[in-house]
Amino acid sequence: MQWSKKFLTSAVLMASASMIAPAAMSDTIRIATEGAYAPFNFIDSTGKPGGFDVEIAEALCAEMQASCEIVTQDWDGIIPGLRARRYDAIIASMSITEERERVVAFTNPYYSNVLAFIGPAGSEMSTDSESLAGKTIGAQRATIAGQFLEDNLGSVVNVRLYDTQDNAYLDLASGRLDGMLSDKFPAYDWLQTDAGNGFEFKGEDIDIDDKIAIAVRLNDTELKERFNAALEAIVENGTYAEINARYFPFSIY
Numbered sequence: 001m002q003w004s005k006k007f008l009t010s011a012v013l014m015a016s017a018s019m020i021a022p023a024a025m026s027d028t029i030r031i032a033t034e035g036a037y038a039p040f041n042f043i044d045s046t047g048k049p050g051g052f053d054v055e056i057a058e059a060l061c062a063e064m065q066a067s068c069e070i071v072t073q074d075w076d077g078i079i080p081g082l083r084a085r086r087y088d089a090i091i092a093s094m095s096i097t098e099e100r101e102r103v104v105a106f107t108n109p110y111y112s113n114v115l116a117f118i119g120p121a122g123s124e125m126s127t128d129s130e131s132l133a134g135k136t137i138g139a140q141r142a143t144i145a146g147q148f149l150e151d152n153l154g155s156v157v158n159v160r161l162y163d164t165q166d167n168a169y170l171d172l173a174s175g176r177l178d179g180m181l182s183d184k185f186p187a188y189d190w191l192q193t194d195a196g197n198g199f200e201f202k203g204e205d206i207d208i209d210d211k212i213a214i215a216v217r218l219n220d221t222e223l224k225e226r227f228n229a230a231l232e233a234i235v236e237n238g239t240y241a242e243i244n245a246r247y248f249p250f251s252i253y
Contacts, residue, residue, distance in 0.1 A: 028067040029223075030087035031057045035072035036164050039189040039247045040093045043072070055243045056110060056234075057091040063230035063239075076142055079104060082217060089223065090215040093183075095144060105218050107227045109211035110240075111185075111252040115145050117202040118172070118187050119179035127179075127203030129156050135178040136160055138168045144210060145181045169195060185252060 033041040033053050044050040049070045061068030073081050075092075082090055082104060095113065096106045117137075119125040126132070133156045139146040141161040149159050160177065162168040165186060172180045173195050180187075184205060190196040216224050234240045235253065244251055 028069055029061055029064075029089065030069045030071060031061075031089045031091050032071050032073045032078055032081060032087040033057070033090070033092040034075050034078065036075075036166065037093055037186060038165075040186060041072075052243065052247045053091045053093055055246070056240070059234050059239050059243060060091075060227060060230040063233050064226050079215070082215060085217075088216065088220070089227070093212050094215055096211045096213050100215070103218065104215040105220065105224050106213040106215055107224050108231060109213045110231055111212045113144075113208070113210040113212055114184050115148060115181055115206040115208055115210075116184040116187055117179050117181055118191065118199050119202045121198050121200040125179060125202045129153055132157050132179075134158070136176070138162060138171055138177040138180045139182065140165045140168055143183075144208065145183060148206070148208070149181050172199065185248065188248070 033049055033051075035041055035043050035049050037051075037053075039051050041049060041051040041053040049072055054070055057070060058068050071087055073087075073092075078090055078092060078094075079100070081087060090104075093111075093113075094100070096109065100106070117125070117127045129152075132153060136158040137149060137153065138160045139149045139162070141163055146159075146161050149157070150161075153159070160168075160171070162171070165182065168177070168180055168182075169190055171177045179202065184201075187201070191199060191201075214224075214227050216227070231240075240253060241251070244253065
């Protein structure tokens with residue numbers, strides 16, 4: 001993978017491949033997130049988007065002295081929605097990949113990611129291909145974890161893919177999966193919950209050199225550079241670290 005949080009097929013990415021004019025700069029920046037990838041993005045108890053991605057988006061807008069309008073969009077349609085000008089940027093834990101770079105432009109990364117297996121606590125679960133042979137392993141569909149699982153272990157394990165991370169967790173907790181492959185940071189968050197009690201990370205992290213960034217339309221150069229400058233500022237002034245600490249006891253930058 002020039003891997004990334006989430007993988008979209010060439011057909012989806014290359015749909016409407018014609019160049020789209022840059023967004024006119026305004027005081028309001030519309031930003032899309034998924035709303036189903038806790039703790040990075042989710043819908044809170046009031047029905048509003050929340051999470052690490054949303055707080056980073058709001059901090060960047062404040063630094064740019066712009067209003068920030070957050071909208072939610074299902075993952076499979078999130079890049080087409082950007083290209084159709086339904087919003088100006090995507091802040092949804094999206095990884096930089098060569099395939100995506102053909103149709104969107106990315107800012108500098110705002111965090112890095114690794115993959116990890118999770119399974120029942122205390123169980124013997126080695127994560128080499130020989131040990132996993134015949135097991136049923138889940139992941140979210142159209143993600144880097146799902147693609148990695150299919151590409152590297154699809155011939156030895158029973159791969160089960162889910163429309164959302166939450167549905168994969170449900171089958172893991174109910175025993176319908178032997179294990180799951182996930183981005184490590186959302187899995188870490190789930191392991192702290194009641195539902196995740198009794199599960200743990202298995203084996204070594206899979207370092208996929210995965211960099212997470214903000215996506216804008218290909219020729220929205222001015223908006224991309226505004227985001228880059230604002231990101232540098234919130235890292236330097238400590239705002240980023242404050243947001244990071246609300247979600248993780250370690251730095252993900």
